[in-house]
Amino acid sequence: MDVKKDILWRVYLCLIGMALFGVAILVKVFYIQNVKGNYWRNMADSLHTGYVALDAERGTIYSEEGRMLSTSIPYFDIRIDFAADGLRDKKGKVFRENLDSLSLCLSQMFGDRSKAGYAQMLQEGYKTKDRYFLLKRNVPFNQYQQMRAFPMFRLGKNKGGMIAESKSKRINPFKLLANRTIGLPRENSQSVGLERTYNEYLKGVTGKRLMRRIAGGTYVPVEGYDIEPENGRDIVTTLDVNMQDIVETALMNMMVQNEAAHGTCILMEVKTGKIKAIANLGRQPDGSYWEDMNYALQVGEPGSTFKLATVISVLEDKFATMNTMVNMDGGRWQVGRRTVFDSEPHPGPQNVTIKHAFELSSNVAMAKLAVQHYGRQPNKFVAHLKRLRMDQNTGIDLVGEGHPVIKTTSSKTWSNTSLPWMAFGYEVLISPLQTCMLYNAVANNGKMMKPYLVNSVQEYGQVVKQFEPTVLLDSICSNSTLKQVQAMLEGVAIDGTARKLRNPYYNFAAKTGTALVANGSRGYADKIYQSSFAGYFPANDPQYTCVVVIKNKPHALRFYGANVAGPVFREVADKLYAIAVEKQKPMQANVQLDTLLALKNGKGGEWKQILNTLQMPINGTIAGNSWVSPSVSNRKVTFQSLTQAKGAVPNVTGMGLKDALYLLENAGLRVVIKGAGKVKTQSLPGGTKIGTEQTIVIELS
Template identity: 50%
Template sequence: MDIKRDILWRVYLSFILMIALGAVVIGRAFFIQHIDGDFWKKKGDSLHLRYMPMDAERGTIYSEDGNMLSTSIPIFDVYVDFGADGLREKNGKRFKDNVDSLSIYLARLFKDKTSAAYKKEMQLAYKNKDRYYTLKKKISFVEYAQLREFPLVKQGRNKSGFIIDPRDKRINPYLLLANRTIGLSRENATKNVGIEQSYDSVLKGKTGQRLMRYIAGGYMPVEGAELEPENGKDIITTLDTYMQDVAENALMKMMVGNNSLHGTAIVMETATGKIKAIANLGKQTDGTYAEDLNYGIGKATEPGSIFKLATLLSLLEDKYVTNNSLVDCEGGMKQFYGLRIHDTHPNQVLTVKEAFAASSNVAFAKMADQYYHTQPSKFIEHLHHLRLDTITGIDITASSGKPLIKKPSNRSWANTTIPFMAHGYEELVTPLHMLMLYNAVANDGKMMKPYLVNAVREYGADIKTIHPQVLVEKICSAETLVQLKECLSAVVDSVHGTGHKILFDSAYAISGKTGTAVTALNNKGYNKGNKIYQASFIGYFPSSQPKYTMAVVIQNSKESKLVYGADVSGTVFKEISDRIYGRFLSSKKFITPSADTTQYNYYGMKNEWSSIFSTLKLPYKDSATGGYWRSTSIKNNTAVLNTPVYTTTASAIIPAVIGMGLKDAVYLMENKGLKVTATGRGRVLSQSLAAGTTFKKGQVITLFLN
């Protein structure tokens, strides 16, 4: 009996405990649901909801003449929520009724897969109830506009499940044009360059926020829960697209034709310091040229003879010499403390002005050594006053552009330092440093700070304007300035001036200085076989009332046929200055000649010419035999078609395309097996590979358009 009672007691106790535990569970569930319910709902949402950043629309970078140099265009990512209520209602009738036609439209628009493939993928995603299915990424606005009118999509987000996620893509509409200076806006802002980097905080605007819900392995936006971003501001640069285009083309033509390694051309507005154009080209491993580094601002090198202007200024300012002082060049060769300095051409006794015009290394090394050997700090102080040892202050970052001017306290200072510095060695400066000096001479002694940005603009109104800034009010006395200008004019005007042959024959006067610096190939030293030449010309025009100052510095290669400053950089300078003068400075107006007295020559396909002449009712005669291509001459309202040179010969012969439009030229070249790159606009002005020569299939040819 006692055993039975003991067992029952234990059963009752267990039963009571189970009832108590159940009551606790029910009570706790009631408490969580009705009393702590709001807290746990918020907690659950916090695990599935997240605010994610929405990038602002990045500001546009404009040229001074109003053209877009870098801008953002909208691109769209397309997702589908196959769990959308409107899409699945009535057992998915809306989806099933539209999937066939939608698949056909998608295949036609994107042309990346068949309609059957699109249908199969969407049916599978529908079956799996994918909540954030990626249909297509990075579609253009034109494609997006068409997509909105497709079956199912046009019924709206709730019924179709289609989610459009817009974002921006950065482009440079002019491609190569000032590409390195403008820079590229990348996803990782630390890798930006140029203006895109320096003005990133202004351009990028203020980031917004979007509430995203985590569903089925991905986040999808919660409609209406957005904090709109604040768009970035626009940048108005000092660049002029015409000058920039001219500078790029002239530099490219010389570098391709002369097989140069890299080069830069910078155009500065004399009175203000505005950079109106800056072209930078470097040779790539495949033989083409691209803006791979800002050589004008970011690369300091030994300047060579263009540095003689700084030496001359020092000597004149200290009253050691005048332009009429005589200096014995000793036949163009002299030993300085065991090291030899020589001239390109033998010179005897010259005036200082003549020595500068003839670019005598011996003369300037002798004068600097004579007057500054025992007082080198005096010479260095002049260079410091000219800011040749100070960063330029231009408003973009150029990490490698720091100058190096030796001081007597440097460990590498030697007896030979002064004579070598005097003619452009044992110091490192950027082309922009030297341009600032030459511009100061052109600007009556006032050194201006170079700058690339005119204004910051928001919604069409300037909110910040950058004004010209004077760095040095007077680089030298008025007397010295007059003599400097005389010497710079003599380089071009004097029969014995190093720039006379290339630059003298102009409709306007040019003043400047040539430079040919010996540089080491791949840092292997200056031994014969390893040395290459850096060609420079820096000057201003028109000489009497300078409007623009320009620096052209080109690093040649061992294969370059032209090496001297005048032949290489002087030629580029002349082409750019001619175009700028004709467009902006010349008072003479171009008069179109009468069509009846002038012969015009064009190139194109035979059938196209026939169509044109028939439409114009212009009589013509086809004197060619066979082939599709014709050269056309028109005179006195009569046209004659001829067989162009090298267009119907063997397949391994390079055709002549000068005078053709780009479409025809590319068609003809690529049919031959050549790879074509082109620069400029209009008709073909020149081609990098000569017509009539042989080539290998896949070889690159560059076409220059005018």
């Protein structure tokens, strides 16, 4: 019996112990979940880390003379770490002593809150010990610089708690000028222009930053774990800002005067194919104009400017010369059930030379020539058009160029009227840029150049990829044909449709065009005309080719090519010619870059200060008290020490004038300076022994 009681006592004791242990577990669970719940949830959050992308600084797009066309400017999100040691020490002494003055500075800078409002906001952040408190978004660089000197913030991140997150915003400093051609990188839609074509060079290499999640799902950066991004490279275009302004202004003036729907003006350098300016303006719903589409690349029926291809074909096949006679039939000719009309009446003799018919822009004459010589072999005419590359894209370095359409007898829409209508620019589709390329070939003595927009890709001012002019055709026709079509184009400005646009100081060669354009299902009822003007100047020594195409509003009172597109051409040509005369040199803008980074030899300490300020990557170290020569290697700036022996001429090649003078004059030399820039040559080679009262000449460029 005693044994049984002893066993039961022990069993009960175990049960009581287990019950108490279970109760203790339940109490602990309740305590952890409800009393310490927030603490442990915050601890769990703090263990979550992950990498986020760090965008590289996008490269800058420059004009040929070195002006920024598209660049990135820094903006900052300003946050405060209210758990920073410096703000919590001594019961928040730093925070309390600086609260009023900081609130006043913030209120005066941003003006969106009173001093008391900012003080209350900062106190709330301090009470919650927010480690990532958002103070202000999208602060520009100049304000960010001022904020760094504000009370509390000037103590640094650890003591003052200020956190600045940098981000970039892309801008076009010249706004409207060539806006569509330059383009902008867009996050939520497709980019356009050069920003899209050269994105691989411009965007750089994305970096990484380790972020840790804290309370409230907010992430803060973990210091020491960043993988720095590699900045993008710069693009130097062929565009000239002054020429672009001239072209854009001339086109805008006419668009506003005529309330036109849209238009384009292209300026190409004859010898190289460089696009010096390209304007594309479209009418907006409010009546204003903006660069909304690249109309220079869109295909359409070119109208009478296409007649140049027709006369090249006829003359090249030796079917006629420019003095062969053709009858214009009063500007009206029946072909089957359709009638060819001339856009302008031609009083006087109807039997005229092909040259004069071209000068008067007779559709009838061109249609007759095509039917007479190619009626039985239309594809022979088409073959000429293909040889002139009318059926191919120009290959310009822009995405989105429309594909041209040149019919053949095997085309589904070919009819017995296709050939005569093609002869004066209908039933074919080409872009204004293709027209420009053809006229430029005539100006360039038959050599067809590929149009292009970028000269080079650069990194820290050094060329990493150079783009050279590309010849597409060595000769578009024989020399005999070329001389005749050049005379015919010059005749348009002397005795033809563009004679009222003549300038007494120089001659130009051109062709006018006026084409009736269909308006969707309404057909040609709205009388919408496309006005064109294509040519080059000066005629005796062509420097630039210019093409203007403007689509007018319905029932416009003024619509002839010579009256709408012609004045734009004339204004551009006049201003560029005046600039050339003033400078008394050929009309070419080969101005040396002045805003790109130039790597010059100099003092190591100064270079170190510059690179640290610009936050540029350095390969190796720089001796502060030595003279160094910089170069770019693996996307970083590398330096090589320059030794300057005593009693010998210093080697100052590649240095700026200030540093060169310092070294040379300290060496006891008299210095004669020629030019500006950095030292290109020196009359006494580096290392030469210095004589008494010796003079050295340095040439800068």
